Amino acid sequence: MTLTKKCLASSIALATALAAGGAQAEISDDAVRIGYLADMSGTYRDLAGPGGLAALEMAVEDFGGSVNGTPIEVFSADDRNSADVGANTVREWVDQRNVDMVAGMVASSVTIAVTQVLEQYDKLGLVSGSAASSITNEHCTPNHIHWVYDTYPLANGTARAVVDQGGSDWFMLTADYAFGHALEGDVEKVVTENGGSIVGRVRHPFPTSDFSSYILQAQGSGAQIVGLANAGADTVNAINTASQFGLTQSGQQLAGLLVFLNDVHAMGLDATQGLLLTTGWYWNMDDQAREWSERYYERVGRMPTMVQAGIYSSTMHYLNAVEATGSDDTATVREHMMSQPIHDFFARNGHIRADGRMVHDMYLAQVKTPEQSEGEWDLYHILATIPANQAYRPLAESQCDLVQN
Amino acid sequence: MTMIFGVPLAVFMGQLLLGLINGAFYALLSLGLAVIFGLLKIVNFAHGAQYMLGAFVALLGSRYLGLDYWLALLLVPLVVGGFGMLIERLLLRRIAHLDHLYGLLLTFGLALIFEGALINLFGVSGASYPIPEALQGGVNLGFMFLPIYRGWVLVAALAVCLFTWFMIERTRLGAYLRAGTENPALMQAFGVNVPLLITLTYGFGVALAAFAGVLAAPLYPVSPTMGSSLLIVVFAVVVIGGMGSILGAVLTGLAMGLIEGLTKVYYPEAANTVIFLVMILVLLLRPAGLFGKEA
Structure with missing residues (x-):
């Protein structure tokens, strides 16, 4: 009798536990928690930073603030462009929040450190700001997706266009860390494959304020094209210094490989007109993009960069996947995100590949002249669309373990 | 073509000149720090922020008041220096009798506040300040194309350094200052207003930083973070030269500019660290700095 009772009691307990367990596997801890990690105060603040957090919050609000009745929580931290700070912050978020x-x-160096932490704890990362193509190549994990752009299409778009116009001898000015090295490698590949050559290079510390010495070395190299494999304030400083030292007057041409809208806005059209660049998105490229950007502008007071728009787009796609699967489990959500094509105000012909790369149409743009510009933020002409399936590194060349070659 | 360690002579000469120009900035900034530390014993961690304020006031002045570059070069150091005097009068004076560490913390806190407030208002991308018309363009020196503005920076910075050294070491006012810091009670007894002297000295040090800021505005994007990256290097320069030594600060500033310039040619990856390596060497061999007196 007691035995039966015990049996009954334990089976009820087991059933309850199972039921509870089942509920837990859906959305853990009664909330969907999103942590926003970015440079909030340094060199890269204006391309993502607080404006990216605003885009994320817009996505959460537009989604209704909850998924199937479960609230969405957002918190943020400044990684100060330090891999240690970034990795420790995420570890703390996993442990305590x-x-x-x-x-x-x-910063790519931060992202590579953080994605290792995410893999260790099996959480999901949606990378929007980073550039290094290695993030979904040798550093790929089943725990992150890379959204907006990477160095491969930057090289493929801008460098190819420049070589096609006859610029075959290149001097590379490279930021000395993961992103700069990745971009330099991708550019070198495109340039040499198209019949050009790299005649000289210099790797400058990150960040650098005085570029005069490097510009002088570039002038001495005799190269036709000076490629800037850096970003943010470094690119701005390099372009300004080049114009002071008369680099373009002496017959050389600059190729900015990663230039953001906020950089062009800060330097002004006088210094940047005619510059070729590759971008994942531009606020004024069509009606859908414009409509979203105007809402963003009202909230933030600046037009969004491609990274800020990508943060909204990726968060929306994530929340849709959480809603559809009723789960916030990493593998479940990532699998669903990969099964759905992405076609919104940001991404055209987008889908997520096995290596975690979200491929979508990219654009070759040229900075307008002051006469052509009709407003403070009217900065680019879109010259050409680089189709999604041609823009990114082909899976056949991938070194990612998730891809079977 | 003549080569020096594998680098064409022309490129080598160009790098030396650029190094000297950067060195002039280091000299000007470390001079202000050295004056403040040497005479007041305040480790002024707000120096980078005051340099940045100089550039910002010039930028905002030209944007909203149409203030022209030459007037800015004169007025901005006065405005920012006056602001510095307020800081000395209202804050630093209250902790003057405490350990140096308190002054350091206070000025560091102020620097963070200025920087943070401006980041919130203007972001970090910065804005560009046009080069004044008279100094646009460049000259071909044979071995390099030198933008005229950079040449002007070298001349102006060295002239101000020389003026400051002369003021402090060779005039009666300078003698009062040096005596006032050596023995304030005695000077007070002679009827010299020592507290006023200290306020003026701090204001002057800050004005030097602001002057450097105005000089830098057309060269680098004017951004709230422009001072913090420079400050650490400038402190290293002051430590190498010997805390408080005025001539030491100027000569070391120029020398460090040259060393950094050459590093940018031979091993650019180390350009941001070479000055700190020199600092470690100097501290090991001559703890008081190259020009400092042993305590």
């Missing part, structure tokens, strides 16, 4: 997804992520 039960974070489900980490968004933002700018």
Whole structure:
């Protein structure tokens, strides 16, 4: 009798536990928790930073603030462009705040450190700000997706266009860290494959304010094209210094490989007109993009960069996947995100590949002249669309373990 | 073509000149720090922020008041220096009797506040300040194309350094200052207003930083973070030269500019660290700095 009772009691307990367990596997800890990690105060602040957090919050609000009745929580931290700070912050978020997804992520060195932490704890990362193509190549994990752009299409778009116009001898000015090295490698590949050559290079510390010495070395190299494999304030400083030292007057041409809208806005059209660049998105490229950007402008007071728009787009896609699967489990959500094509105000012909790369149409743009510009933020002409399936590194060349070659 | 360690002579000469120009900035900034530390014993961690304020006031002045570059070069150091005097009068004076560490913390806190407030208002991308018309363009020196503005920076910075050294070491006012810091009670007894002297000295040090800021505005994007990256290097320069030594600060500033310039040619990856390596060497061999007196 007691035995039966015990049996009955334990089976009820087991059933309850199972039921509870089942509920837990859906959305953990009664909230979807999104951590936003970015440079909030340094060199890369204006391309993502607080403006990226605003885009993320817009996505959460537009989604209704909850998924199937479960609230969405957003918190943020400044990684100060330090891999250590970034990795420790995310570890703390996992340990103490039960974070489900980490968004933002700018400096590539930080992202590579953070994605290792995410893999260790099996949480999801949606990388929007970083550039290094290695993030979904040798550093790919089943725990992150890379959204907006990477160095491969930057090289493929801008460098190819420049070589096609006859610029075959290049001097590379490279930021001395993961992103700069990745971009330099991708550019070198495109340039040599198209019949050009790299005649000289210099790797400058990150960040650098005085570029005069490097510009002088570039002038001495005799190269036709000076490629800037850097970003943010470094690119701005390099372009300004080049114009002071008369680099373009002496017959050389600059190729800015990663130039953001805020950089062009800061330097002004006088210094940047005619510059070729590759971008993942531009606020004024069509009606859909414009409509979203105007809402963003009202909230933030600046037009969004491609990274800020990408943060909204990726967060929306994530929340849709959480809603559709009723789960915030990493593998479940990532699988669903990969099964759905992405076609919104940001991404055209987008889908997520096995290596975690979200491929979508990219654009070759040229900076307008002051006469052509009709307003403070009217800065680019879109010259050509680089189709999604041609823009990014082909899976056949991938070194990612998730891809079977 | 003649080569020096694998680098064409022309490129080598160009790098030396650029190094000297950067060195002039280091000299000007470390001079202000050295004056403040040597005479007041305040470790002024707000120096980078005051340099940045100089550039910002010039930028905002030209944007909203149409203030022209030459007037800015004169007025901005006065405005920012006056602001510095307020800081000395209202804050630093209250902790003057405490350990140096308190002054350091206070000025560091102020620097963070200025920087943070401006980041919130203007972001970090910065804005560009046009080069004044008279100094646009460049000259071909044979071995390099030198933008005229950079040449002007070298001349102006060295002239101000020389003026400051002369003021402090060779005039009666300078003698009062040096005596006032050596023995304030005695000077007070002679009827010299020592507190006023201290306020003026701090204001002057800050004005030097602001002057450097105005000089830098057309060269680098004017951004709230422009001072913090420079400050650490300038402190290293002051430590190498010997805390408080005025001539030491100027000569070391120029020398460090040259060393950094050459590093940018031979091993650019180390350009941001070479000055700190020199600092470690100097501290090991001559703890008081190259020009400092042993305590």
